Amino acid sequence: MPNPRRIGLLAWLLVTLMTLGLPALAQQEPTTPYATLADLLENEQSRGELITRLRQLAEGGNPEAAAAETATASEPTLARRLAESTSQIAGDLGSQLGQVADTLDDLITGQAETPIDMSAVFAASLNLVLVILATLVLFFAFRRLARGAFTRLSQWSLADGGPPPVLRLLVAVAIAATIDVLVVALAYLGGNLIATFLVGEAGELSTRASLFLNAFLVIELIKAALRMLFASHYEGLRLVPISAAEASYWNRWIARLIGLAGYGLLVAVPLINVYLAPALGQAVGTLIMLGAFVYAVTVVLKNRLKLRQAIEAAAKKSDFTATRISLNLFARTWHIVAILYFLVVLTLTLLRPEDALPFVLMATLKTLVIVGLGMLLSSLLTQTIGRHISLSEELRHKLPLLETRLNAYVPNALRVIRVVILVAVVLLVLNAWGAFDLAAWYAxxxxxxxxxxxxxxxxxxxxxxxxxxxxxxxxxxxxxxxxxxxxxxxxxxxxxxxxxxxxxxxxxxxxxxxxxxxxxxNIGPLIAGAGVLGLAIGFGAQKLVQDIITGIFIQVENAMNTGDVVTVGGITGTAERLSIRSVGIRDLNGTYHLIPFSSVDTVSNYMREFGYHVGEYGIAYRESIDEAIIALQEAFDELAASEEHRMNILAPLEVAGVIALADSSVNIRVRIKAVPGMQWAVGRAYNRLVKLHFDAKGIEIPFPHTTLYFGVGKEGEAPPANLRLMKQPFDSDGRPAGQATAGPDPHFEEDPRAKPNSTEHD
Structure with a gap:
């Protein structure tokens, strides 16, 4: 009979194998159990877990509990995945070091499975060196020929006048990039021709030459894109706004890094795999990436403070608050971002050596293109925002406030567009690195x-x-x-x-x-709430409603307009501001009165159609009335003939005649019809002329007379006046010689009838 323990062991083993193989089975087509078992045993992680479970069984463990533990472990958390990745990287490095040691020992002792033909290796290396030298010579020769074009493009980009500076820069960089790509393509084509017809076997392109030429094309195109950002020799073709020395430094550093990683992984490692050993090639690739990582981190940390200060200086120059905050934040964290980038590249290369480099290169290229385009658009918008929008003189003459409105609206709209560009750049960069599926999200x-x-x-x-x-x-x-x-x-x-x-x-x-x-x-509740609120305001603010309704009727009836001289609410002045609720009046003293329409009962407008100057002029009783009227008419004729006022007079002088026999004068009224608003100026000018004409004709304009009466005593006699009369001496011409002075004077004669200090009349 079968052993029950063996049956249980086999059942547990089957469950364990199925549990460990579920991820593989879910992603692969159905295979035989033997193939599945072979795949699981080839996997170092699954093989190690199987060995661990078998040892637990050997020590008396529970197969069902072990199977449950294995099933639970099949759903790793983020921390577990990170730990497994770290463990896998460490294990791979350890195994690679061991394989490298064994491979080197086999190569040195001559025990390798495939012996190395040193003559073939030397010949292949010589042919490869010839292809490399020929390609590089062609490349530098073509670039020297294109130097004049680059210089002229740089000068045109820096010249004044013509299109905006950013647009000129974009056009010049685009043309220069096209020339640079053509140079790379011509050097690549020349290298292919030389490798095919002059080096090695004629008419055949060797794998070695093909590896180098393909790597040359990819790396030099990346460097061409880099030269678009850091054109160290041509200031007019430099997209990044830094000095020539800084551009040369960063261009040289990044170019070295790209060349080291690119040629090492795309040329050296494949050749080592073919001519020496795959294990040695894998180890060399790992060493190249580790060296590139250490080199990159060293340069980043060396320039951490210098670049931070440069970014903070650029932030201070920005007028856009969001840009200033973003730049300050980036200045403090740029080195962390750079180190994380190189760490991700290193990790991906170690975890996925077969496809990590193409993915990283493509993601990096996409990131550079996206960020570069975003910076260019942002720079273009910055110059547009900072530039004052100017309209033509004719349009400014017709629409004087349009330019002011455009300069208020357009910059705000462009700032919103800059925020949209920033969000789009972030999403596209995340999509390039696989952290966010933009297409799926949009779908x-x-x-x-x-x-x-x-x-x-x-x-x-x-x-x-x-x-x-x-x-x-x-x-x-x-x-x-x-x-x-x-x-x-x-x-x-x-x-x-x-x-x-x-x-x-x-x-x-x-x-x-x-x-x-x-x-x-849903705006339905908002509209209903606004209606209820309006009803409540209508009941609670009746005065305001009355102001508005009265203002509407005042405007409909054209009672007054801005600039009219009116009397409103007992205030007379010029209407400076007229709204639907109130009117602003500036009186003669310059005081500004704001009068709500609810307090307006009557509007007196002095600016409708015409105005009258009504003048009343008094003459003495002894003067001739007819002669005075003639003088008034002559004064009007002179006023009507003057250049200053004749355009303001609308009708002949109206003489109403004598309107009153006053206490000391005979009053005559006249009226002058004038342009509305000019009646006061006409009246002032007419009053001046009336005075001049009355004086010329000797017509007296009377003034009040006062009679002194000293009274009468009880018996009818006159009371004493207590006066002292003094005579003022005259000179030889009959004119007064001086002013009268109080007190005795030898030149004065005293009236003998006057008795000073007497209280009774003699």
């Missing part, structure tokens, strides 16, 4: 919906801004007296200004509602 429902909503919101905002600019420009065109239909009326100015303000509020509200609806927010 998903959430991704397509988000992108569609963002595009819709952007289009809504652009259309709203364009519509507002168009309508506001048309209103300004109508308000501009030098364009449109000429000088607009005061009513047109007021109504168009109010319409522009109402249009701005309406468009802002509608745009906000449409954007909220587009991003998925």
């Amino acid at each position: 998903s429902e959430a991704g397509s919906a988000l992108v569609g909503r963002l595009v819709s919101v952007a289009l809504i905002l652009v259309v709203a801004a364009g519509l507002w600019l168009t309508l506001a420009s048309l209103i300004e065109h109508r308000l501009n007296p030098e364009t449109g239909s000429g000088e607009p009326s005061a009513r047109a100015k007021t109504l168009l200004t109010l319409f522009r303000n109402a249009l701005a509020i309406a468009m802002l509200t509608l745009t906000l509602m449409i954007v909220l609806a587009e991003i998925g927010i």
Whole structure:
């Protein structure tokens, strides 16, 4: 009978093999159990776990528990995967060192399975060296021929005038990159021809030459892309804004790193695999990557502070807050990012040596292209944002506020575009390294919906801004007296200004509602809430509602306009600002009064059609009234003939006649019809001329007279006046010789009838 323990052992072994083989079976086509078992035993990790389980059984362990533990271990966590990867890398390095030692021992002792033909190796090396030298000579010769073109392109890029500097730089770099690629291609083609017809067997391209030429093409194209960023000899072709010395340093350092890793892994390692031993080639590849990693980390740490200071200096020059913050953050962490990058490259190369290098090269190239394009677009937008938008003189004359609005709106829109570019660059870089599947995300429902909503919101905002600019420009065109239909009326100015303000509020509200609806927010409750809020405001702010309604009727009835001289609420002055709720009045003293329409009962407008200067002029009773009227008419005729005021007078002088016999004067009223707003200036000028004409004719303009009465005593006698009369001496010409002075004077004669200090009359 079969041994039960053996049956259990075989059953456990089968479960263990199936558990360990599930990942492989899930990814491969069905195979026979023998092939599956052979695959599992070839895997060092699964073989080690199987040995561990067998030893546990040998020590009396439970097969079912071991199988359950194995099944649990088949679902590794992130920490477990990292630990397994680290263990695998360490194990691979250890095994490689052992294989290298054995291989070198076999090569030295001559016990290798395939003996090395040193003559064949020497001949192959000589042919390869000839191909390398010929290709490099052709490459440098072609680059020397292209140096003149590079110099002229650099000078054109740095020249003043013409297209914007960034656009000239892009065009020059694109042409230079095309020439550089052609140089590489010509050198590659020349190397192929030399390797095929002049070196080795004629008419046949050897594998060795093919390896080098393919590596040369890939590496030099990468270096050409690098020269687009760091053109150390041509300042006008340098995309990165650094000095020539710094550009030369970074270009030389990165080129060495690319050459070391590229030629080592693409040429040296395959040749060692073919001519020496695969184990030795794998070890050399690992040493090359370790050396490149140490070299790269050393250079990064050496330039950590220097590059940080340069990035911080660039951040201080930026006017965009987001860019300044991003640059400051990158300045503090750039070396960490660089070291992590080289660490990822090293890890991928050690874990996946067969396809790691092409993946890393392609991901790095994509990253450089994406970041470079993002920087170029950002630089172009930065120059556009910093540049003042200037319109033509004719357009500025017709639409005076359009240039100001464009300089306010366009920079903000360009800043938003810069943020979008930054987000797109980050997503594309993550997609290039496989950390984020951008295509799958966009194909998903959430991704397509988000992108569609963002595009819709952007289009809504652009259309709203364009519509507002168009309508506001048309209103300004109508308000501009030098364009449109000429000088607009005061009513047109007021109504168009109010319409522009109402249009701005309406468009802002509608745009906000449409954007909220587009991003998925239900605006129904918002509209209902706004209605309830409006009703509550209507009840709680009746005064405000009264202001608005009264203001609407005042505008409809054209009671007043901006610039009119009015009396509103007991205040007389010029209406400087007129809104739907209130009016701003500037009085004669310069005081500004803001009067709500709810307190306005009457509007007195002095600027409608015409105005009158009403003048009342008094003459003495002894003067002739007819002669005074003639003088008034002559003063008007002179006023009407003057250059300054004749355009402001609309009708002949109206003489109403004598309107009053006052206490000391006879008052005559006249009226002058004038242009509205000029009646006060006309009146002031007419008053001046009336005074001059009255003086010329000797017509007295009376002034109040005062009679002194000293009273009468009880018996009818006159009371004493207590006066002292003094005579002022005269000179020989009959004019007064001096001023009268108080006190006794020998030149004065005292009236003998006056008795000083007497209280009674003699």
